[in-house]
Amino acid sequence: MSTTSTEPRSQVRAWLGVAAITASLFVFVTTELMPVGLLTPVSAGLSVSVGLAGMMVTLYGISAGVGVPFLVAWTRTVNRRALLATLLAIMALGNLVTAVSPNFPIVLAARLVTGFAHGVFWAIGVAMAMRLVPEEKASKAAAVVLSGMSIATVVGMPLGTFIESLTDWRTTFLIWSGLSLAVLLAVVLALPSLPSQSAIPVREVFALPVRNGRLRVVMTTVALYVLGHFGAYTFIRPFMEQRAGASAAWVTGLLIVFGVGGAVGNFVAGHTVNRNMRATFVVACTGLVASLLLLLLIGGSPVGLAVAVVVWGVSFGAANLCQVNMMLAAAPDTFEAAMSLNTMGYNISIALGALLGGLFAGGFGTTGAVWFGVALTVAALLTAFASHRDTARA
Incomplete structure (x- = not known):
């Protein structure tokens, strides 16, 4: 009786965890791509050319790729729930700094750091979701998480542009900072402890x-x-x-x-x-x-x-x-x-x-x-x- 009632609850908890990881991917991808729709107001607000403002995307992508093998290896003993929460905290802080930044170099520095966090998420996020569910459901969990990228493309980027049209680009990044914190809270509440597995020097x-x-x-x-x-x-x-x-x-x-x-x-x-x-x-x-x-x-x-x-x-x-x-x-x-x-x-x-x-x-x-x-x-x-x-x- 106890086993029967507990198992559905554990399955619900597992899929809530998958949903929290999916929301994390949504936040990371929208943060990466959002400047594409905001280049004109950002360049005007910080007095740089549109071409130079595009470095917000380029630098983010470079740091997301180049640093990740080192960062994943250096954090190989860190519990993965704690690591994901840390990555989301960095994302929230990076968006906040971007929103209040007085000049473009500080914006680029914030984008560089958040790019590193994004890269680490790609290395650990899908693997975390696959660990939460039974082995036969692992591919389905991966599919759910990866749908976060499609949702970000379909909804996230246009939504960011729409919010900017109603407010300004700084408010848009400020809202995304708050969204990152909300997802962080969801991760802490929904995910169980996930000790590191398979990480190597x-x-x-x-x-x-x-x-x-x-x-x-x-x-x-x-x-x-x-x-x-x-x-x-x-x-x-x-x-x-x-x-x-x-x-x-x-x-x-x-x-x-x-x-x-x-x-x-x-x-x-x-x-x-x-x-x-x-x-x-x-x-x-x-x-x-x-x-x-x-x-x-x-x-x-x-x-x-x-x-x-x-x-x-x-x-x-x-x-x-x-x-x-x-x-x-x-x-x-x-x-x-x-x-x-x-x-x-x-x-x-x-x-x-x-x-x-x-x-x-x-x-x-x-x-x-x-x-x-x-x-x-x-x-x-x-x-x-x-x-x-x-x-x-x-």
Whole structure:
């Protein structure tokens, strides 16, 4: 009788914990992307150019990637609930400092520190959610957490821009500071104690790909599809405007559709990845290739553009869930350390993808950036096909 009544309560507590981690991802991603919609008022308010104001995003992304393997290793003995609460406290403080900052250098310093916190969250957050639920539900928990990224894209960024239009950019960051504190409270109340697992010293972190061939293949595959995706996605707005004559409202609507598609892809892959992980990733990567080809073939019409964006969003969401499970399968005993390397590689690939895509766009127009995306996602697909058959199941 006692066992029967206690088990549902423990399951509810577990999924409340997953929800708190999902809310954490929402806060981190919106904090990362919110300056994109606020560049003009921020640049005017701090008397810097719009281009220089864009460093708020660039510096955040660099620190989120480069520092994470070191930080995860250095905090390897810290209880993960306490570490996540600390990361959210840093996020709240960073947004508060940004809101009251008298000059741009202080804003950049705050963004740099919060970027480090963001990177550590990516390394530990999904793993924490997967530990809260039974093993057979781990992929579903990962899918729920990753949906926070899609929700941030669909709701968070436009909401930040809307709040700024009603108030100002400083008030927007101040509200996000308060939201970070609210999520911190949810984490403290909903999550049980989670002692550190599978964390290793820094010197061993960077030796992992050398010793683990399967991990090396997964990291290479992830880097390739992320390079291809962001090489094309960075220039999706000018592509839409030039090829399909899309208005600003139409572009915004399609980007929202992309975010919704990403959430759908997460949940669909959450149901299929346990049955056949390799096949799920191959299908997702094939969808990425197909969506970019559809952009080139039928992206000149509104309907064709919408179809391509839907396929792209669903495929990218599914691929993102798969890569987490692929990392777990490749390095089950050192998952956090492997995820820290993956986070570093993922963020560097975002930056390089945007840079290389820009070179192709500059030389061949926006279609050049899309063709770059096709080439890199095809390379990821071929790498997945060539990988060892034991990557088929978690």
